[in-house]
Amino acid sequence: MFSTLRPQIEEILRKRHETPETRMQEICQLLKNGIPHYDWVGFYFKNGNKEELKLGPYAGLPTDHTIIPFGKGICGQVALSNENFVVPDVKAQDNYIACSINVKAEIVVPLFVNGENIGQIDIDSNTPDPFNKDDEDFLEFVNKQVAKIL
Ligand code: SME
Numbered sequence: 001m002f003s004t005l006r007p008q009i010e011e012i013l014r015k016r017h018e019t020p021e022t023r024m025q026e027i028c029q030l031l032k033n034g035i036p037h038y039d040w041v042g043f044y045f046k047n048g049n050k051e052e053l054k055l056g057p058y059a060g061l062p063t064d065h066t067i068i069p070f071g072k073g074i075c076g077q078v079a080l081s082n083e084n085f086v087v088p089d090v091k092a093q094d095n096y097i098a099c100s101i102n103v104k105a106e107i108v109v110p111l112f113v114n115g116e117n118i119g120q121i122d123i124d125s126n127t128p129d130p131f132n133k134d135d136e137d138f139l140e141f142v143n144k145q146v147a148k149i150l
């Protein structure tokens with residue numbers, strides 16, 4: 001599954017006539033449609049020089065959480081830790097921002113440009129405990145490729 005998606009990601013990112021936003025949007029849709037345990041896929045980016053994240057391209061239901069202060073929720077924690085955050089059970093987290101009652105698990109992987117954490121990819125799953133090392137490797141790959149067009 002992940003191995004067939006990798007070349008498709010690269011192909012989307014090669015579309016130089018499309019804006020980075022459009023290409024990231026296509027990637028969100030590809031991941032949401034192509035991976036059964038990915039129910040919401042989105043990018044958040046540092047909002048200018050503010051200590052907060054702003055929602056970028058995403059696929060899935062609209063969320064109220066378009067701005068997330070650093071430190072708040074899983075996303076806000078990753079903005080500070082610079083590390084992947086895998087949440088097998090969102091109910092077990094106190095610092096968690098719920099987007100939908102159907103979400104059971106979440107994974108957030110930071111996106112680095114020139115070594116700086118400028119954003120992240122965030123996946124919500126309606127399946128309990130669905131993420132493993134393959135997801136982390138794959139999402140790190142996605143972010144490395146996306147970083148090249150930012
Ligand atoms: N659950 C996230 C908020 C973003 S939504 O999942 C889209 C968090 O705790 O940071």
